[in-house]
Amino acid sequence: MSPSTDSDDDGNVSPPPSESPVISVASPDQPMKLPTRWNDECRHQSLNLSENGRELSYQGPNSNGDGAAAAARSIQSIPPACGVYYYEVEIHSKAQTANISVGFAGPDVKLSRLPGWEPLSWGYHGDDGSSFAAEQNGTPYGPTFGLGDVVGAGIDWATNRAFFTKNGTFLGSVFHNVGKGVDVYPSVGLQHVGESVKVNFGHEPFKYDIDYHVQQQRQQTWTTLMSQKLDPRLFRADDDGTEEEIAPLMSEVSEEQSKQTVNKLVLSYLAHHGYVKTARAFQKQTRDAVEERTSVDDDIEMDDVPGPSTSSSSSFPTSKLEADIELRTRIVNSVLCGDIDSALSETRKHYSGTLEAEEGLMLVKLRCRKFVELVLETAELEKKMKAAKAKEEASAPEMDGIEEDGMGMDVDDEMISASPIANGSNGVSLLSSDYEAALNAALTYGKTLDQDFKATKSPEAKNIFIQTFAILTSSDPLSAGGAIAEVAGHDARVKLANELNQAILRSQGRPTHPALEMMYRQTAVCLLQLGLARVGAAAFANMQKEFIDA
Template sequence: MVSDQQDLIGPYFLEMCKLNSKAWTDMEMEEEEEVPTELDTVNSSGGFAVVLPDRLTVQYSSVNLHEHDVGAVQANRPAPVKRLVYYFEMFVKNHGAKGKVAIGFTCEGYNMRRQPGWEANSYGYHGEEGKFFHGQGNVEDFAAKFEAGDTVGGGINYATQDLFFTRNGVIVGTVYKDVKVPLYPTVAVHSQNEEVSVNFGKEPFRFDLKAYEAQERAKQEMIIENVSLPQNVSYEIVRSYLLHYGYEDTLQLFDMASKSTAPSIPLAKENGFTEPEMYALNERKTLRQLIKIGKIDDAFGKLRDWYPQIVQDGTSATCFLLHSQKFIELVRDGKLEEAVAYGRINFEKFYRLAEFDNLVKDCAALLAYEQPQKSSVGYLLEDSHREIVADAVNAMILSTNPNMKDSQGSLHSYLERLLRQLTACYLERRSLNGDQGEAFHLHKVLTSSKKV
């Protein structure tokens, strides 16, 4: 009989099949945020600032009579938050009568007749004296003043929760961002004939943003590298992964290569067993190899001989995954009539079960295309789908281990559990920062490492 623990495994891998129907970037990457592209021409400062038709240039067209005759303009959208860094720049075309231009960040609903940094939830780097303003009465000596011909920039580092400002491509100051609300890139003019233009990234920045991001990532990596870990822990984690998925041949080569560089340390319990038992390692290796080369009938035969309890219930999710893979292999080999006959016999008992419906329909849809590999259901013909079926069978065998404590031990290796925990920690840290900053995306990490 199939245990309650085993009942959880099939549905889990059915869900993996659904996820596999999407590209890695769709699975891992979050919905792309809208970014600022131009200045807001609706939220007005009462005529003190005029936004030109390009929606990137601001002029002060009035005569400054009062201290509050400011012309501040926000971007059309707040700075995106689910990233490492956001940055924009302002070029000072004319510093006007008094040179009171400013750059910074302000919150939604900000009073456009106030310089950024004069009110709560706002920050501003001001050109007249080169000072930094943050909220009412908070003024700091910051950097050199800026004037006509200068390019100044403002950025948000979400990893450190800092704001930074630049002048002509060089960082001139950094301050802590003590609010979690969305912030709008903002520029302001405050005396006659002042004129500035904004670059939201359509043109190359004066500041080397990519180098800054690389530097910030290097700082994070250095912190990680300085964490003290037990001797040889990475070796054991990789080894446990190979054990978990039954990669026996790779495991032997890994052990041989590691003998000269990795001193042996006791292996912790791996999915409920310890060396030298390595529960059903050879059987799991054999079944994985059969499934990966498309020999599903042979895999069924081995399972009936070795683990009949896994396939005796012909309506289990594991049986369905194997039957669907057999159907897929027939389509792959161009045996369409045989695939139709096989599907009619073996899919009939799954038609009315909602959990199998999507995969049954996708399998059937393979028959509708002359080139199914290029279709929306082409994912079924990729090696990654075979891997999911092999992983499901592997997990079911591990679940028969009498020493198994819980289903997680058969579903995930220690390495995968560590990655899941890392992802959860990143999300928790981001939540504490007002849902601002990057999440952990393994695919992005692996891709970036290949470019180094």
């Protein structure tokens, strides 16, 4: 990603992350697997399962009341991190009311009982419309269901309550503590011959608008989060009081205090990434707004952000921090433009410790990038040279015809100099000369690079060398794809520019990431861990949606 810049700025110090820092629950390390079919090994023997694993039919003896039944569970349990889980079942029965239970069950519930009859199982029964949760006599809940009906069952992990639908109509929440401390599976139970069900685990559109349901739950969760009062200790860095001493101060947190803290975070972010003029404008706007309401408090002064220059010449900034930002901006932009020599020269002059840290790893990275730039220049000249030769060869037959038809004609020197062949040959010759010079420069630099660092013992440095010199295996590194393109492409420049900026900041004992960015990342990780820890409401606090996409 090319770095975004202020419209009135020459550039920015550090391109913001090209990828969102939000960590998805469905990550490669911890995939979120959802039910996709009934489990052939977790079904009663009286139930026949179709080849696609979605249809169940009862083939056993008829059973009434609380006698024998036949149940099945899905192949995968429901991950609480999904926030809301929902599936639907289409009922096939000989009667308008079916002795079928749709619901959920734990991993050890008997398969010879309907969901809702046993502990750790919950069901909605079609014959009487009652809900069951480890009980013989159910509780009136909804309408009966049978032939042709589509019954949906869901769990809201934010409240640990279940809900059911019939033919797309929401019937209300029911049960408490569903799935607390136990894995839960979608489950159905049948009792009569001729009864069968077909499940929809998301293979097809649902009858019920579950997306709207989830959006409502997300909005409710987010509203609750936004209404939480802030702990005043966040605004009192020098506070050493005990919990009892701090408690009375809870009501003292004002909106103004929270705004001041947020403003400091925003200004710090802008200064870190080099948006100097935007930071100045934001700072002025903030101070003007405060002055309209009250006198400016000392705590509001944000000295970390450079103020407007008072010098008669903009070439001489009045703030050391501003000078540092402008210098880092220049160095980073040099890397982004492929001018590694300038980046190395200024880094060595002003931030020499950066190149010496970690056994000179940053120096290795920059010099390897310099070699890559030389190879890219060579490859580009070779392409131009080949194109010029092809153009010359294509135009040669036309000139042959001119020579034949022009026998006996006087052709002066001006006409010859204007000939496309003459110009083409001269252009190819110049390109060939430039190509040879570029090739020699790349090879010479590569040999020097190998000589200077061949004795390194750093595994990371050795890996960088292997990746760098791999571009020699391709005549067109940018089009090669794979690892070669990753090393040669513009994204590699952006990555190196960020790493260099962070290394410079680290050498100064300053944070390598803005506090605002770190807060965002840490909050996203906390939400992930809460989701994995079965705190279902965490799935509704969508950092990406609320702060990035919005």
